[in-house]
Amino acid sequence: MPGLNTLCHYEKSWFADDVKAALSVAAVALPVAIAYAQLTGVNAVVGLYSCVLPMLVYALFGTSKQLIVGPDAATCAVIAALITPLAAGDSTKHWQLVITMTAMTGFWCILASRFKLGVLADFLSKPILMGLLNGVAITVIVGQFSKIFGFTFDERYLLERLGGVPTYLAQTHFPTLTIALLTLAIYFGIKRLRPTWPASMFAIALGASLVWLFKLEQFGIKTIGVVEGGLPLFQTPEFNVGIIRELVMPALNLAIISFVSMMLTARSFAAKNGYDVDADKEFMALGIANLASAVSQGFAVSGASSRTAVNDANGGKSQLVSIIAAGIIAIIAIFFTAPLEFIPSAALGVVLIIASIHLLDLKMVWKLRLKDRQAFYLTLTTLLAVLFIGVIPGITLAVLLGLFQFIRTVMRPTDHILGVDINGVVRSLDASDKAKAVDGIFIYRFNSPLTYFNSSFFKRRLLEQYARQKDDIECVIIDAVPCFTHLDLSVMAMLSDLEVIFRKRGVRLELAGRKRQLLAWFEKAEIKSGHEGIYVHSDLYLALRMNQKKQITEENSAKEEPEQTSV
Incomplete structure (x- = not known):
């Protein structure tokens, strides 16, 4: 437990900065966790469960002092793309399949750590990962337009959804759109006037307050509904065990993507703060964090770059930040979930779009055209694959591209x-x-x-x-x-x-x-x-x-x- 070793040698001078950073991380993590739960297709409280135990576990087993683990856009998009058709509209089955896939992802990570496969952090090249994340971000953004405009997509894939845009825009629900625009205005207003405040939390809180005060549900504005808090309770799976076969390879893909993405974040902040991270131990920490999430009825987690950046910007010095933030989120998940039912879905859609925009870096993709034409084509191929054949096939193609790129380098070297x-x-x-x-x-x-x-x-x-x-x-x-x-x-x-x-x-x-x-x-x-x-x-x-x-x-x-x- 590398994190435990750090905590055993904790310096008192770090405490004030760690508490400040923990409050900021919790404030940012709360609305994002709820929004990612909606993206995954499960109850809002599941997003909170997915933060608590994984953050505590990573604080003990991780080697990064700044990294915050939790729900991530890419992992949630992958899970939703796979589980939704398998669940066939059964919410209980959907949740249990999500938990099962999370546990399998954790198992793959621990197995990879056991065989010293931390080198997989370098397996997916940066161009491939760049194309993958941009594709996932665009997919999520388009998917959230339905919540903002108040309609429901009938199509599953991006291309078909884009083809039906004129028809869907004609179905716009203007009260829902008004709430979305108001949330957006509050977010950017707080960002401009108080840049250090958690804008997402305030925007969602004010949106929920308006729904509660003026009973806006009567105008057809959808909310996330009743959120049953308390301690997570384990449920016996109610699906055919044969479905697990459908999850084996996607869980492996998800483990690789989550790990590579996490290592990019962990290494960048480790370099900034003058220390190094152990890839094999990080694989183990991610695996145990995912198992902890499954045990606590949550979904798959990865390194959260935005929350890690908040931690670092507020001067977080150690893994105590994760422990304090997890404690705050746990208290809310157990005792204070009642107000969450008034959160409008449109507001969560806005938060998800803003979070996904941070993943977008199309400008860098275009710059690759001048710097490295081969890397540009690799990025573009991965991006288009995710957009037009789906997230799961796109990720599989990305993994295969990484493998073929390596084989080609070995087979036809200089x-x-x-x-x-x-x-x-x-x-x-x-x-x-x-x-x-x-x-x-x-x-x-x-x-x-x-x-x-x-x-x-x-x-x-x-x-x-x-x-x-x-x-x-x-x-x-x-x-x-x-x-x-x-x-x-x-x-x-x-x-x-x-x-x-x-x-x-x-x-x-x-x-x-x-x-x-x-x-x-x-x-x-x-x-x-x-x-x-x-x-x-x-x-x-x-x-x-x-x-x-x-x-x-x-x-x-x-x-x-x-x-x-x-x-």
Whole structure:
């Protein structure tokens, strides 16, 4: 429990800042949690349950001092997209499926931590995650228009919804739209006059007060309805256990997305505050937090970037912020849920749209077009997939894109021809002419580990680059350090073929680096080394010295022969 260790060495000077930060975090988390509960399709109090135990658990098991966990737009959108068709309108079944998927997500996270898969934090590249989050944000924003304008979408997917916009706008419920606009005005008014105040909480509170004072339900304004507070009570699942099969892979996708998103937030604030986070322990903390959420009848959680930013901006120093904020939310969830029933759905829709706009960064997506065209196309593909084929298929495509991007990098990496500069340093040959090729020696570097699925490409590239050389080549040296990382019999067979090809051309094939490993692998693969096979040297510089010494010896021998003949 890294967090417990921090709390055991707590400094009294931190307390005032932590209390201030906790109050601010709770004020921001309350309306957002209720809004995300609506997005997920469950009762408002479930959103509060999803904050309390997960925040307490992360405070003990997490390695980030600033990160706040809780409901997140991306995770809620994923859950809603999957569970809604499976529940088929049954609210109890819907809730229980949400809890089940949350528990499965937690299980996947803990399993990943057990196998030290924290490296998955780097699995989804930033362009893919950027496209994913922008797509989810747009999907959520369009989905909330129905609450703001007072109609109900009949279609499930974004494209069909956009096609029916003219028809839906004709069904606008103007009292509902008025409440939404009033909430928006209050939000921006508070942001302008009192930037440090929790604008979302005040906007929702004032909207609920208006509904209560003037009994606006009589005008058709929908509210979130009765919120039964108290301690969460476990219910026996009432759905076919076979449905769980439908949740296995989506829960795995959700675990990866939640973890990657959380690590981006955790690492950025850790770097800002001068410490580091442990990816494997973060995976464990996220898994336990999700299990805690499921036990307390909540839904899946992740790192909440907006609440983490509020914590940091208010000077939060330790995990005590999460503990105090969780206590405040718990008190409200248990004892003070009655006023929540007057919160208008339109006001929650406004809060969700504002929260989703913070996820949008289309300007950065467009900038990628100039910085990195390949990253731009990757981001755009993920974004369009989420928008037009749905959140779940879009996330699956994002994960596959990340995998394919890695495989493509390994299968078709860059390579370099090496030379030596005026100081004798080995470096790549390029247009700068800082390095020159060594006479009679061709040095090749392949920038990826060699394995069975890229060995043929390696062989082809090496022979192509060799064929382009104008000078007579006596020796081909391969930099073994970056490419020979593990034993692969397919690679060894390819290397043996290369040795035969070069030997027929009167060229020596040599490897530089990893000498002990390579000789051991040669023995297992029954490949000859030394004069009868492939030469292996300790490093590139030794290989060059040995070959240059050999060239000098041969030149001297050639000079001595004519002298002896003349005598």
